[in-house]
Amino acid sequence: xxxxxxxxxxxxxxxxxxxxYLVKLAGLLxxxxxxxxxxxxxxxxLLPVALLAALTAxxxxxxxxxxxxxxxxxxxxxxxxxxxxxAPFLVVVGAAVAVTAGVRALGG
Amino acid sequence: xxxxxAHPATRxxxxxxxxxxxxxxxxxxxxxxxxxxAVVRDALGVGVAVGLSGFAFGVTSAGxxxxxxxxCALSLLVFTGASQFALVGALAGGGNPFTAAAxxxxxxxxxxxxxxxxxxxxxxxxxxxxxxxxWVIDETTAVALAQPDxxxxxxxxxxxxxxxxxxxxxxxxxxxxxxxxIGDTAAWGLDAAGPAVFLALxxxxxxxxxxxxxxxxxxxxGLGLLPVLPAGVPVLVAAxxxxxxxxxxxxxxxxxxxxxxxxxx
Numbered sequence: 001x002x003x004x005x006x007x008x009x010x011x012x013x014x015x016x017x018x019x020x021y022l023v024k025l026a027g028l029l030x031x032x033x034x035x036x037x038x039x040x041x042x043x044x045x046l047l048p049v050a051l052l053a054a055l056t057a058x059x060x061x062x063x064x065x066x067x068x069x070x071x072x073x074x075x076x077x078x079x080x081x082x083x084x085x086x087a088p089f090l091v092v093v094g095a096a097v098a099v100t101a102g103v104r105a106l107g108g
Numbered sequence: 109x110x111x112x113x114a115h116p117a118t119r120x121x122x123x124x125x126x127x128x129x130x131x132x133x134x135x136x137x138x139x140x141x142x143x144x145x146a147v148v149r150d151a152l153g154v155g156v157a158v159g160l161s162g163f164a165f166g167v168t169s170a171g172x173x174x175x176x177x178x179x180c181a182l183s184l185l186v187f188t189g190a191s192q193f194a195l196v197g198a199l200a201g202g203g204n205p206f207t208a209a210a211x212x213x214x215x216x217x218x219x220x221x222x223x224x225x226x227x228x229x230x231x232x233x234x235x236x237x238x239x240x241x242x243w244v245i246d247e248t249t250a251v252a253l254a255q256p257d258x259x260x261x262x263x264x265x266x267x268x269x270x271x272x273x274x275x276x277x278x279x280x281x282x283x284x285x286x287x288x289x290i291g292d293t294a295a296w297g298l299d300a301a302g303p304a305v306f307l308a309l310x311x312x313x314x315x316x317x318x319x320x321x322x323x324x325x326x327x328x329x330g331l332g333l334l335p336v337l338p339a340g341v342p343v344l345v346a347a348x349x350x351x352x353x354x355x356x357x358x359x360x361x362x363x364x365x366x367x368x369x370x371x372x373x
Contacts, residue, residue: 004173004199012205013178016195017185019213024188025241027223028232035224039354044221046322046350051215052190052310053323054330054346059197059303065335075300076307083311093164096304101297 166283203340
């Protein structure tokens with residue numbers, strides 16, 4: 001699709017590999033009371049909510065640094081509907097892909 | 109992989125350790141002396157269902173412009189789905205490697221809390237911990253916590269971890285190869301797979317007003333700041349919705365002395 005700078009991608013991969021592994025290991029090694037403060041636990045539970053919400057919105061509406069409403073919005077709306085209907089994970093993703101492709105094929 | 113199961117896991121983590129054997133919810137359904145075959149069956153079920161979504165990651169990553177080697181390296185070495193999706197999404201959006209990795213890292217921090225509980229539950233020997241750490245993710249935690257005793261928990265953790273690791277990497281490879289064969293992934297609507305995965309992970313987390321408020325503020329920040337800040341940064345700013353909402357809630361609950369947010373200030 002777009003040309004990414006290979007070195008930059010590898011730097012990002014290296015940082016992510018190190019960071020994600022170290023937090024996993026930290027959980028197994030640190031003394032229990034360090035992470036067991038209720039406020040820390042609640043923040044840890046809420047952080048993914050904020051990140052996932054922002055990521056969902058951006059990847060649905062962002063084109064570069066501008067906001068657009070295109071076929072992806074229809075696809076993600078279909079995924080939302082599938083979630084409301086309690087569809088399995090793969091059906092949710094499949095619905096988004098199929099509807100986005102369909103809308104694009106129709107010139108949306 | 110499917111942080112879909114994040115919820116049961118995080119919920120169990122906050123419960124009393126004995127709750128699992130007390131027969132509360134699905135965790136207690138197995139009751140005492142669970143046969144080995146049943147543990148393996150549970151673990152395989154979770155592993156297979158979730159491992160398949162690696163296909164979506166392979167396609168998304170290849171569609172974002174990562175090479176086959178880069179895509180497979182992520183699944184082999186990062187092995188925590190939401191972080192992987194976030195990283196390739198941020199890179200495709202033009203983010204620099206540091207902000208992209210920061211977003212992925214923050215999504216991965218919840219694994220530390222899973223590790224904390226698993227450490228007590230599995231009582232792993234110290235030399236084993238560096239190896240077991242890579243499998244400390246949503247699904248292995250959910251399965252291990254659902255077992256009635258340490259032996260079953262260790263078995264559940266190992267079988268789920270192994271199944272997921274093999275399938276997640278295999279399906280990543282197939283997805284990336286498939287995307288390369290397809291060519292223009294956007295024409296097939298595959299650029300909608302990433303946001304759909306995030307939405308599927310997010311939906312079960314929106315249980316209370318606190319989570320919904322956090323998500324709402326994060327969306328506004330993430331979209332509102334997109335045109336004005338460098339790529340990748342708006343997501344990190346949006347993450348501040350979490351402490352902001354906790355702070356505001358703690359302030360409102362400040363009149364009630366039993367709330368620990370008050371003592372934290």
